[in-house]
Amino acid sequence: MSTARALRWLLVGLAMPGVVHAGRPLTTDDATILEPKACQLEAWVDRSRVATDFWAAPACNFGGNFEWQLGASRTHMDGQGALSQAYVQGKTVFVSVDDNPWGVGLTVGVQRFPLRETESGWNNLYAIVPVSFQLGAPDRLLHLNAGWFRNSAEKRDLTLWGIAFEAPLAGIPLTVVGEVFGENASRPFYRVGGKWTQIAKNLDVDLTYVARSGGTKSEKFVSVGLYYKLENASP
Template identity: 40%
Template sequence: MSRRFPVHLNRFRMADRGVALLAFMLTATASHAARPMNTDDARTVDPKACQVESWVRKNADSTEFWVMPACNPTGNLELSAGGSHTRGESEGSHNSVMLQAKTVFKPLETNGWGWGLAAGTVRHGQPFSGHDWYAYVPVSRSLFDDRSVLHLNLGWLREAQSQRNFMTWGIGSETQLSERVWLIGETFGQNEGRPLYQAGLRYWVVPNRVQVDATYGNRLGGGERWFSIGLRLLSPAFLP
């Protein structure tokens, strides 16, 4: 949901070098982890419904424009397909494409917990062409009648550029501040390098249908700052 920048540190590191990253992975409903969180939740978009997430992310030396549609045609299989256009100050413009599938084995219930599995690939455009492959397990815990939700991700990433495997992880939270406003925060990374963090606000313009958000992120210790703003549209069930 998130993707969602999908919980992969590699995406953020490459984006700051002028390469588009993931997307998280990234679809959900009202109180679920969604754009702009990189740490995903143990839920899918509603059965027979779809959503579109779009956002702009400003890095130190590049700007990313993302669009990520997702649908749940079977009731428990969320399919995401989208991509990005990145404009880099030193390496020009290029596109990336992302595909992801996600399912839930234990649905997240109020004051309970749930878990699932997501897997996907990101094809990077120039200058770092190739496919990254990833998979991760999202685990979520609901507290205080869904007014607070915690998320934990643990996964694997096969990086195309280095031809290496990495362990990925993410820890995130969502806290309801008012009827329409949520505070979101997370830290995430992989088994090498300093972790990254991100925090911001999410606001429902139309409850359960139209959402906007804004975040600030960086690497612990500094050096990879970014800002993002996003728009999320969710449909009622309409698929056959």
């Protein structure tokens, strides 16, 4: 692969927002975790006019008040595919919004960008504090994020933030979602769309549009995903 093509691949990979990882379809994190001995799978495709990103992110709570998640993406562009991002993170909640009018948690993880010529290893640390509020009903939610990300390639620290909402529509299994998220050194992304809940037992699907104001073609894309939960998955 030529240097110019490698750089193009890296820029496309970095354009896809992937530092904060929450429940589909939101990027902004929430103050909930899986119950003990439960697992889930989140998988989605981000399609822009330049590239297609395929993500898979399984997670499990093996017991107690802690959830582990592993995620990776493969980018396809110019007829070729390559692993472009990967992360491992752990998450806990001090107060869960599932059981209270508000909740707060902590997510800590590490990310890598394999397409970088340097600093391509597991050396991009991040930490997120998600705060969630019920807006008059347990399933109508507002999420706020504040966090930190260490960009190892640029040798600098970034401030992460996000604001998101979820609002189910009456009478149909559809939840409208929206968010704005980003970091202090660049313009934010926004997302709008919806998720169809309980398509089958413990299965949700979603469709959203993501863009950055004034962004490039690779920073405007459609995202299609699914969420599947497996209860009592671990011994």
